[in-house]
Amino acid sequence: MRPRLYVDLSKIRANAQRVLEFLSKHGIELVAVTKVTLGDPNIARVLREAGVRIIGESRIQNVERLISSGVTGPFMMLRIPQLSEIDSIVGLCDYILVSELDVVRKIEELCREKKHRTKLIYMVDVGDLREGVWYENAVEEVVQAAKMCDWAELCGVGTNLGCYGGVLASEENMRMLLNIRDNVERLTKKSFPIVSGGNTSALKLVEEERLPQGVNQFRVGEAIYLGTDVTNNREISWLERDAFILEAEVIELKTKPSVPVGETGFDAFGRKPNFFDKGWRRRAILALGEQDTVPGQLKPLDEKVEVIHASSDHTIVDISDVDRSIRVGDTMKFRLTYAALLRAMTCPHVEKIYV
Structure with a gap:
């Protein structure tokens, strides 16, 4: 058999509802991110059933897949656009995250030409060193972008944390984003209602009631699918953590x-590789490898199984301490981290089974 990824849609729906209700109580809109699922229509549908309004994606091909499967928008394009794909993005996405003036100019031209409205959120780098204008230069650049927009609507600012530099969301960097928004409003005399300041790693700020008032949109994927927060190195106790096996x-x-x-x-x-001499050990090889997932980040359901190492097509696990009898042809099951889930969902050799 091929490796199988069991997808429990009811648990994904439950997590989406819990995150949505939790954020709504604090005046925060949820954008549910489907990029780790390769824009899976089955999953997108249960997000809609849970009450999610906006679906966030990073690949235009995934948006096209969702639309062709009958999933309707609004959609948010999370990855800052390539100039070569702006035409498609403008036609399909209701919200676009941007960080370059040339991109804003091109979007405005296309919107005017097509008499089409779309909303833009300008990304600000508050320290994580991924996308966005550096915070010290942000006010000037966002003001320039606002002056370009007529058909396209610059409706807010946003930031991303944790994904590159591992920088944690804090009261300080959230206030920094709010101050930039306030200064842009003051200089342009326009309203920028969206402050898209959070992802899964920022949920902790809300839980601890430390999120500054005014941050009103979170883009969340990991918490919904895995009930974890890798940036803060924690499991989220109020969410299901085995929606994917x-x-x-x-x-x-x-x-x-x-x-x-x-x-x-x-x-x-x-x-x-680093090896430790434990003497002779009982080992199993699984029909699973680096092409299918990230073996080193798998979490065996049987805690006495230890993942040792893997190659493209083989994962070696130590089963010396396992109580039950294991034979060739038996199977082993694992929970996944975000990275392991991303590769498994992307790999065509992994069969997806919806529960």
């Missing part, structure tokens, strides 16, 4: 030394 078949069982024999170099991925 990955299953793989055992294809070999052998007892071998725990340290390779012979001179060692690097593995097939250019990594230098």
Whole structure:
């Protein structure tokens, strides 16, 4: 059998409802992000059933997939656009995150030409070093962008945290974003109602009642699908954490030394593995590898199973301490991290089974 990814739609729906209700109580709009699911229409539908209004995506092909499957907008384009794809994005997305004046100019031209309205959120880098104008230069650049817009509507500012530099959402960097919005409003005499300041990592600020008032939109994926917050290194207690379970078949069982024999170099991925001498150990090889997921970030449901290492098509696990009998042809199941889920959803060799 192929590796199987079991997708529990009821748990995804429950998590989306809980996040939506939690944020709504604090005056925050939820944008539910589907990019980790490859724009999966089955998942998008349960997000709609949960009451989600805006779906966020990072690839225009995923938006096209959702629309062709009958999922309607509004859609938000999360990845700042390539100039070469702006025509498609303007036609399909209701909200676009932007960070370049040339991109804003091109969107405005297309909107005017097509007599089409779209909303823009200008991204500000408050320290994480991914997309956005650096916060010290933000007011000037966002004001310039606002002056360009007529058919396109610059409706707010946003930021992203945790995804590149691992910078945590804080009261300080949220206030920084609010101050930039206030100064832009003062200089342009226009209203910018959206402050899109949060993702999963910012939920902790809301839970602890430390989020400054005025931040009113979060873009959330990880918490809905996995009930985790990798940036803060925590599991979110009030969310389901097993909506996705990955299953793989055992294809070999052998007892071998725990340290390779012979001179060692690097593995097939250019990594230098570290081995610890535990003597001879009982090992299983699974029909699963780096092409299918991120094996090193799998979490065995049987806590006595230890993932040792993996190559493209094989994952080796230590089963010496497992209580039950394991045979060739049996399967093992795992919870996933965000990175492991992303690759599994993207891989065509992993069968998706909807529960």
